[in-house]
Amino acid sequence: MKKIKKVRQSELIKKIEDNPFVTDDELAKFFDVSVQTIRLDRMELSIPELRERIKSVAEQTFEDEVRSLPIDEVIGEIIDVELDDYAISIFDVQKEHVFQRNSIARGHHLFAQANSLAVALIDDDLALTAKAAIEFCKPVRSGQRVVSKARAVKTDGRRTTVEVTSSVGKEVVFKGEFDMYRSSEKGGE
Amino acid sequence: MKKIKKVRQSELIKKIEDNPFVTDDELAKFFDVSVQTIRLDRMELSIPELRERIKSVAEQTFEDEVRSLPIDEVIGEIIDVELDDYAISIFDVQKEHVFQRNSIARGHHLFAQANSLAVALIDDDLALTAKAAIEFCKPVRSGQRVVSKARAVKTDGRRTTVEVTSSVGKEVVFKGEFDMYRSSEKGGE
DNA sequence: ACTACTATTAGTACCAAGTGTTAGTATCGG
DNA sequence: CCGATACTAACACTTGGTACTAATAGTAGT
Numbered sequence: 236m237k238k239i240k241k242v243r244q245s246e247l248i249k250k251i252e253d254n255p256f257v258t259d260d261e262l263a264k265f266f267d268v269s270v271q272t273i274r275l276d277r278m279e280l281s282i283p284e285l286r287e288r289i290k291s292v293a294e295q296t297f298e299d300e301v302r303s304l305p306i307d308e309v310i311g312e313i314i315d316v317e318l319d320d321y322a323i324s325i326f327d328v329q330k331e332h333v334f335q336r337n338s339i340a341r342g343h344h345l346f347a348q349a350n351s352l353a354v355a356l357i358d359d360d361l362a363l364t365a366k367a368a369i370e371f372c373k374p375v376r377s378g379q380r381v382v383s384k385a386r387a388v389k390t391d392g393r394r395t396t397v398e399v400t401s402s403v404g405k406e407v408v409f410k411g412e413f414d415m416y417r418s419s420e421k422g423g424e
Numbered sequence: 425m426k427k428i429k430k431v432r433q434s435e436l437i438k439k440i441e442d443n444p445f446v447t448d449d450e451l452a453k454f455f456d457v458s459v460q461t462i463r464l465d466r467m468e469l470s471i472p473e474l475r476e477r478i479k480s481v482a483e484q485t486f487e488d489e490v491r492s493l494p495i496d497e498v499i500g501e502i503i504d505v506e507l508d509d510y511a512i513s514i515f516d517v518q519k520e521h522v523f524q525r526n527s528i529a530r531g532h533h534l535f536a537q538a539n540s541l542a543v544a545l546i547d548d549d550l551a552l553t554a555k556a557a558i559e560f561c562k563p564v565r566s567g568q569r570v571v572s573k574a575r576a577v578k579t580d581g582r583r584t585t586v587e588v589t590s591s592v593g594k595e596v597v598f599k600g601e602f603d604m605y606r607s608s609e610k611g612g613e
Numbered sequence: 614a615c616t617a618c619t620a621t622t623a624g625t626a627c628c629a630a631g632t633g634t635t636a637g638t639a640t641c642g643g
Numbered sequence: 644c645c646g647a648t649a650c651t652a653a654c655a656c657t658t659g660g661t662a663c664t665a666a667t668a669g670t671a672g673t
């Protein structure tokens with residue numbers, strides 16, 4: 236005997252979630268009902284048609300791709316910099332930067348903001364991070380704006396120590412000490 | 425005067441790459457030619473139709489999602505994991521991960537691989553990085569494959585210390601000690 | 614000037630995967 | 644047995660195309 240409506244509909248949901256690329260026709264054959272019944276089910280469950288499903292999946296990807304491009308360029312926006320002295324950047328935490336489960340920002344984004352700020356601070360063509368000691372003081376959530384402040388505290392030949400503090404409002408969320416390496420010794424200016 | 429064919433076609437490619445969701449009709453209006461001309465152009469350039477474009481974008485996402493479903497949001501590809509013990513991931517450094525000037529991988533990518541591996545290693549819904557001490561031992565370049573190995577070395581209540589070592593071939597390029605926090609204490613097994 | 618050729622436009626038939634609507638049939642509970 | 648719910652069927656219409664044919668405009672070659 237055929238499955239009862241409720242059962243079919245709940246299985247339909249799973250089926251479509253599992254493979255959003257399935258057509259009404261295929262579903263009809265699978266459940267051994269008419270295409271119309273599948274359509275009615277979709278109506279009742281307000282599941283959009285195949286093309287809309289595919290489109291929305293594609294739109295997600297596309298937006299993600301577009302948004303993750305500039306991540307490599309500069310993480311956060313540098314709003315002030317005095318080379319070999321201090322630098323400030325801001326970074327707006329958005330949905331794509333957080334864990335889906337708990338909407339807490341993934342550590343590497345905060346690290347990336349601080350690290351790239353430390354790199355930007357060094358007045359040299361080739362600045363690399365040699366070591367770092369970091370601390371994630373408080374979780375950061377989607378929608379929050381992180382202000383990162385970097386300060387060069389010590390320079391010794393090709394090594395520069397940079398201290399970075401990131402805050403949301405007045406609360407410190409991240410602290411790091413970056414040991415930076417440069418290709419040439421700091422020239423006297 | 426209208427643009428010559430060659431020009432239109434090269435712009436058409438950009439236009440579609442830029443926004444794969446554009447219809448022939450919209451393109452026809454944009455270039456002020458007939459829909460048929462756009463279709464002929466697509467044929468010549470072997471650009472698939474709207475739905476196929478969208479579908480292929482969606483398929484990518486879907487495949488990606490499937491791959492990262494259980495081990496959510498990891499940088500690099502996890503190839504082995506034993507929860508609360510060890511984990512291994514690989515990460516292929518590509519052009520977009522390096523500084524343009526010197527083609528050396530940006531630190532935060534190596535950090536991200538190590539950090540997300542440390543997160544994946546923790547057998548808990550909510551794993552966060554509290555502190556980390558890291559060292560970039562050797563520059564990594566575009567095209568190289570970084571193998572990252574994480575090992576849980578100490579667990580004390582909600583704190584777990586994870587040691588991560590990343591190598592290219594036999595050479596260690598990154599070392600890190602991550603102090604991870606979990607939402608619930610590790611259950612005795 | 615005539616021909617050849619390219620680029621463009623127009624129009625037709627067709628397809629997939631639907632929507633929206635109306636109508637008819639089955640089946641089950643009370 | 645009646646009526647509600649569930650299901651099926653049929654038809655017109657929509658989008659965004661493919662595939663094909665035919666007509667036209669402009670340009671170059673000889």
